[in-house]
Amino acid sequence: MAPLTMQAARFHAAKDLRVEQVELPPLAAGEVRVKVAYAGICGSDLHEYATGPFTCTCAPHALTGQALPMTLGHEFSGTIEELGEGVNSERLKVGAKVCIEPVISCLECRPCLEGNRPLCEKGIGFLGYNRPGGLAPYTNVPQANLHVVPDHVELDVAALAEPLSVAWHAVSCSQIKPGETALVIGAGPIGALVTRVLKAKGASYVVVSEPTATRGAIATACGADLVLNPLETDVVKAxxxxxxxxxxxxxDCAGNQRTFDAACGATRAKARIVMVALWDTDKRAALDFSNILFGEKIVTASCCFLGQDMQEVVAALANGLIKVDDLITSRIALKDIVAKGLHALVEEQHHVKILVDMQQ
Ligand SMILES: [Zn+2]
Ligand SMILES: [Zn+2]
Structure with missing residues (x-):
């Protein structure tokens, strides 16, 4: 039985994340109570903590009606504790392992109806920013946001299914075919996972451009065939x-004019250039259109991921096509989330994914 109150990591304002006692919300119809096992800390959590709120809202969110303070955590795994009224008990069974697809959308507009929920015309919300997430021992999740994970997949690995799905979708957007070659720009957590997914999907040769030696080594561990330091090498020429x-x-997992130029310059005719990094809304990129036109190149972007991406990721983790356990660089307790989680991610560059062990 879940307790009546619990400790949760709640974001109040910039630089103000508190581990505090909260009540367990009642389970609404269509929701599932998840006993959280592991929750990952993500770059967007860092961004929110350092200078937010960006994704969290001070006023009630249009889709969820919820506002700050907010329990963070959008990359998590756990087991089903209890089913709310009307939940499909054929698909979701008490005790089953699950991972979470955090996107919340209107489910009524054309992109939503076509299965492209991240592209919702009314704007999207996220579990862990716009309704309570997984940085608490229990959380309620709408049934549509749950994916069942086979029993033999470890729950720490399952917590990485979310960032891995972001990488998986980016690689899907590139339409890479087995035997083709790729350049990944930036070897932060997403760039590292993109590198690993490219190799898993049969890329014959993957080059990674990364200015720090620590992250360059991570790229190599993820299967990069060649790592270039853009501060020392002409990446396009090389x-x-x-x-x-x-x-x-x-x-492009870095997202600035220099990296975008490198992505365009380093590609051959008929290439696909995918932007994964977020750009500031007031920033405009300059495009060498001759390079694009005379190469019939496609410039596109990847936004979050679809349910199908997460299904494919869970299958790839289950059948061993892709491994991520070596990318879990630290496991911490909830009480240490600021010092050993958020601060460590900024100060210690060897980290790829820090997991909070929610039952510790
Ligand atoms: Zn994330
Ligand atoms: Zn929609």
Whole structure:
């Protein structure tokens, strides 16, 4: 039985995240109570904590009606504790392992009806920003946001299904085919996972551009065939030489004019260039259109991921196509989330994914 109150990590304002006692919300119809096992801390949590709120709202959110203070945590795994009224008990059974797809959308507009929930015309919300997330020992999740994980997949690995799905979707957007070559720009957590997914999907040669040696080593561990330091090497020239004319796919996980130019310059004709990084809304990129036109290149972007991406990721974790356990660089208790979680991610560059052990 879940307790009546619990400790949760709640975001109040910039630099103000408190581990505090909260009441367990009642289970509404269509919701599932999840006993959280592990919750990952993400770059967007860092951003929210450092200078937010961005995704959390001070006024009630249009889709959820909820506002600050908010229990964070959108990358988590756990087991089903209890089913609310009307939940599909054929698909979701008490005790089953689950991971969470955090996107909340209107479910009525054209993109939503076509299965592209992250592209909802009314704007999206997230579990862990716009309704309570997984940085608490229990949380309630709408049944549509749950994916069942096979029993033999460890729950710490299942907590990485969310960021891995972001990478999986980016690689899907690139339409890479087995045997093609790729450039990944930036080897932070998403760039590292993108590198691993590219290799899992059969990329024959993956170059990673990354300015720090620590993250360059992580890229190598993720399967990069060549790691270039853009501060020391002309990345475009080196990639074109190494791949005899340029890569088929470039995935920009850094998101600035220099990296975008490198992505366009290092690609061959008919290449696909995918932007994964967020750009500031007031920032405009300059585009060398001759390079795009005379190469018939496609410039596109990847936003969150679809339910199908997470299904494919869970299957890939279950059948061993992809491994992520080596990318869990620390496991901490909830009470240490600020010092050993948020601060450690900024100060210690060897971290890829820090997990909070919610039952510790
Ligand atoms: Zn995230
Ligand atoms: Zn919608």
């Amino acid at each position: 990639v074109r030489e190494a791949t005899k004319g340029g890569v088929d796919v470039a995935i």
